[in-house]
Amino acid sequence: MPELPEVETTRRGLLPLVGKVVKSVSIRHPTLRWPIPQSLLQILPNQTLRGLTRRAKYILCEYDTGTLLLHLGMSGRIQLLDTPYPPEKHDHFDIEFADGHVLRLRDPRRFGAVLWIDNKDNNHVLLNSLGPEPLVVDFNAKYLHTALSNKTLAIKNAIMDGHVVVGVGNIYASESLFRARIHPETAANKLTLKQCERLVAEIKSTLNDALSAGGSSLRDFFGVDGNIGYFQQEYFVYGRTNEPCKVCAKLIKCIRLGQRSTFYCDKCQKR
């Protein structure tokens, strides 16, 4: 489900929890991508949530003794409830706060993660080797051009590699490449500096536009309040196989790249 805009939308929706004190933790189904540590049952109660940040597609919940790391995987969503309603089938994890509010993680496919990073072992291995955030100035044409210089794989796969840039998943990779008029199969190291400039700009604009729309809701994604995002209405290519290109009217194509569906217009996007 969630790429950067959906994760960031989720984080923003959870901000009202900052400053609240944890009352209890419920772990109903601990086997996500990695086991949810049972130690959270002792660690979190009575701690105050000090801050909520995001790195890549991880939501980082900051407490005095460490950081709770949340990842939504493919099908995860987080709800913010004002009272602990009865959990449903795939509601695997709750944090209940002293005032009754509940952070609830639902994840049918269980590719998500709930992990604890204690302050004394900072620099979690999952966060160590991540590339730059796409929306900061460090992610620019010069950086991207250098990062791609020794890569022969398809540019679409390259921008989905978290070592190159984080937060760009399967939807926004196709959309950004369409907006930049770059064919997804172009070898990464064949992009000119000029093309990198365009691609960086379009990745930023695509993600920002999606953020403004509250993310994309195809099936699993809802905001923490249950509201959907609307960016899917603005897709140029994703999921539009054989529909006319919104720019040139030629039919949109779908191919597999790295086992993922990839959408493009072969008239607008050149190698």
Added chain:
DNA sequence: CGAATCTCCTGGAGGC
């Protein structure tokens, strides 16, 4: 080292 493939898991859609 880079690149391609495999893997985890459930659910929905479509064919028969």
Added chain:
DNA sequence: TGCCTCCAGGAGATTC
């Protein structure tokens, strides 16, 4: 209605 196959927004692990 049921059974089968395929596909789905991630990304670490494994293999070549």
